[in-house]
Amino acid sequence: MAAVNRTSLHPYGVVSGREHTEIEEELHDKANIDYDRVAIIQHPSVPALYEDALVYETGSAITSSGALTAYSGAKTGRSPSDKRIVEDPESKDEIWWGPVNKPMSPEVWRINRERAIDYLNTRNRIYVIDGFAGWDERYRIKVRVVCARAYHALFMRNMLIRPKPEELEHFVPDYTIYNAGSFPANRYTTGMTSSTSVAINFAEKEMVILGTEYAGEMKKGIFTVLFYEMPVKHNVLTLHSSANEGKNGDVTVFFGLSGTGKTTLSADPNRSLIGDDEHCWTDTGVFNIEGGCYAKCVGLSAEKEPDIYNAIRFGSVLENVVFNPETREVDYEDTTLTENTRCAYPIEYIPNVKIPCMSDNHPSNLILLTCDASGILPPVSKLTSETVSYHFISGYTSKMAGTEQGVTEPTATFSACFGQPFLALHPMRYAKMLAEKIKEHNANAWLINTGWTGQSQKSGGKRCPLKYTRAILDAIHSGELANVEYENYPIFNLAIPKSCPNVPEQILNPKTAWKEGEAAYNQQAIALAQKFQENFKKYQDGVTKEVIAAGPQIPVSL
Numbered sequence: 403m404a405a406v407n408r409t410s411l412h413p414y415g416v417v418s419g420r421e422h423t424e425i426e427e428e429l430h431d432k433a434n435i436d437y438d439r440v441a442i443i444q445h446p447s448v449p450a451l452y453e454d455a456l457v458y459e460t461g462s463a464i465t466s467s468g469a470l471t472a473y474s475g476a477k478t479g480r481s482p483s484d485k486r487i488v489e490d491p492e493s494k495d496e497i498w499w500g501p502v503n504k505p506m507s508p509e510v511w512r513i514n515r516e517r518a519i520d521y522l523n524t525r526n527r528i529y530v531i532d533g534f535a536g537w538d539e540r541y542r543i544k545v546r547v548v549c550a551r552a553y554h555a556l557f558m559r560n561m562l563i564r565p566k567p568e569e570l571e572h573f574v575p576d577y578t579i580y581n582a583g584s585f586p587a588n589r590y591t592t593g594m595t596s597s598t599s600v601a602i603n604f605a606e607k608e609m610v611i612l613g614t615e616y617a618g619e620m621k622k623g624i625f626t627v628l629f630y631e632m633p634v635k636h637n638v639l640t641l642h643s644s645a646n647e648g649k650n651g652d653v654t655v656f657f658g659l660s661g662t663g664k665t666t667l668s669a670d671p672n673r674s675l676i677g678d679d680e681h682c683w684t685d686t687g688v689f690n691i692e693g694g695c696y697a698k699c700v701g702l703s704a705e706k707e708p709d710i711y712n713a714i715r716f717g718s719v720l721e722n723v724v725f726n727p728e729t730r731e732v733d734y735e736d737t738t739l740t741e742n743t744r745c746a747y748p749i750e751y752i753p754n755v756k757i758p759c760m761s762d763n764h765p766s767n768l769i770l771l772t773c774d775a776s777g778i779l780p781p782v783s784k785l786t787s788e789t790v791s792y793h794f795i796s797g798y799t800s801k802m803a804g805t806e807q808g809v810t811e812p813t814a815t816f817s818a819c820f821g822q823p824f825l826a827l828h829p830m831r832y833a834k835m836l837a838e839k840i841k842e843h844n845a846n847a848w849l850i851n852t853g854w855t856g857q858s859q860k861s862g863g864k865r866c867p868l869k870y871t872r873a874i875l876d877a878i879h880s881g882e883l884a885n886v887e888y889e890n891y892p893i894f895n896l897a898i899p900k901s902c903p904n905v906p907e908q909i910l911n912p913k914t915a916w917k918e919g920e921a922a923y924n925q926q927a928i929a930l931a932q933k934f935q936e937n938f939k940k941y942q943d944g945v946t947k948e949v950i951a952a953g954p955q956i957p958v959s960l
């Protein structure tokens with residue numbers, strides 16, 4: 403069909419009634435996308451996405467290391483209070499309804515979805531990225547992202563597993579994300595408490611984003627889908643964890659809420675990276691869900707974290723960082739736009755990555771990463787099968803500044819399974835599966851405090867130096883730490899090592915390292931123990947008395 407009305411501004415003119423691609427047909431049929439007016443850019447290359455971001459998106463630039471940097475606008479962290487799950491008869495009785503998963507009616511879903519599509523139809527160009535979630539072909543889901551911003555397209559191109567060219571032909575998605583984040587939700591629609599809406603529909607297998615351009619919503623949305631689909635449909639356990647593998651094939655998984663060190667600690671020159679954030683534990687081993695990493699960049703340096711620093715190059719997407727206007731060098735100390743500065747890069751940008759990102763071995767070490775702002779928890783403790791259940795269910799840690807909207811300083815929280823914002827089912831469902839797997843595969847478990855220790859954050863303490871946390875991990879992996887002498891850490895019922903290679907002995911026990919004297923220590927330790935006990939009340943009916951007894955106990959003498 404010949405084009406008409408060609409001008410120098412619109413050299414391709416108007417082509418009416420042309421044939422459409424499979425993707426165009428699908429978007430037109432399923433979502434009413436106006437395929438004759440909107441240019442649907444399918445599977446764009448990295449340079450093409452750079453060009454579009456630079457031309458059309460204010461705040462974009464190429465940094466001196468070659469990364470694309472983008473600005474996400476007012477929202478620079480997740481918006482948990484605006485997350486909704488659409489009620490449907492099949493998933494209704496499975497979902498853990500409450501503060502994390504708030505219901506949205508199918509009617510409101512349709513209104514929001516229509517609003518997102520109407521917005522996408524006003525654009526001159528929209529992007530389609532197809533990719534897989536899950537490296538294990540038995541369980542992977544096919545994801546399509548339809549979005550208005552080139553930066554979002556490049557982000558998901560990095561974060562999903564990139565299909566081979568032949569796999570992109572006739573790609574029929576299982577789940578589709580419509581990201582219209584530059585356009586607000588209507589605040590007067592029933593159930594909307596702000597102009598942001600992040601909604602997942604398990605029945606329709608779709609996700610709709612309005613009113614937030616923070617790219618992390620997309621990857622964490624798919625994560626919630628897997629927190630639902632994997633246990634419910636396949637009896638596979640979904641984990642908010644990173645994972646790596648030693649030279650002998652031994653696997654370590656690191657659980658932890660955002661900012662606790664999953665990405666940093668799993669990038670280890672002596673071990674191959676399996677993934678930095680989202681995994682599943684199957685009957686044969688573990689697999690990564692993603693094709694990329696999403697690292698926190700605040701304070702990043704080539705000396706402390708060379709692998710991550712060097713991964714920030716052509717093809718990577720930096721988010722909300724500040725750069726020098728002349729040199730385009732990024733200042734990773736600058737938190738003017740947010741504390742939650744980020745970079746998303748394809749996983750193969752980390753030198754010693756394991757491709758495919760999965761292992762046929764079951765984890766031999768489970769690390770529960772907590773970032774304790776109170777300074778009470780020891781840098782490392784060895785857990786029994788009961789203490790690991792207790793701490794996994796409790797999920798005591800801090801929310802780090804910036805990751806969620808409104809959190810401006812480390813804030814103590816109990817985040818069940820160290821990933822409460824992403825859980826679809828009740829935490830006990832995951833906890834039971836984990837306990838069974840630990841028992842079956844005899845995994846060792848450790849609690850590592852990457853946060854403050856020996857003094858609280860509020861009273862001016864410091865986070866445990868990264869080099870010591872790395873030394874602790876080295877000693878776990880070499881087997882040395884399992885063989886040293888242990889002592890009981892009072893109140894908390896934890897076994898702490900008396901020594902650890904390359905770590906000063908005095909920091910291993912926060913009680914003896916405490917800077918403000920024993921009375922102050924006791925007061926704060928008791929306060930924290932009480933918080934644990936209070937939080938655990940809601941889970942105690944679902945666990946054995948041994949698990950309850952594994953938690954903090956306050957001696958009557960105190």
Ligand SMILES: Nc1ncnc2c1ncn2[C@@H]1O[C@H](COP(=O)(O)OP(=O)(O)O)[C@@H](O)[C@H]1O
Nearest residue numbers: 660661662663664665666698852866867868871
């Ligand atoms: N002892 C420590 N262990 C791990 N990370 C630390 C430590 N001290 C400070 N950090 C910093 O904390 C942040 C951890 O972020 P990241 O690894 O991206 O967390 P996650 O992947 O769990 O969201 C990084 O900025 C890292 O430099």
Ligand SMILES: C=C(OP(=O)(O)O)C(=O)O
Nearest residue numbers: 480618659660661679805
């Ligand atoms: C991206 C997030 O976390 P993480 O650092 O665990 O990837 C998040 O919590 O939004």
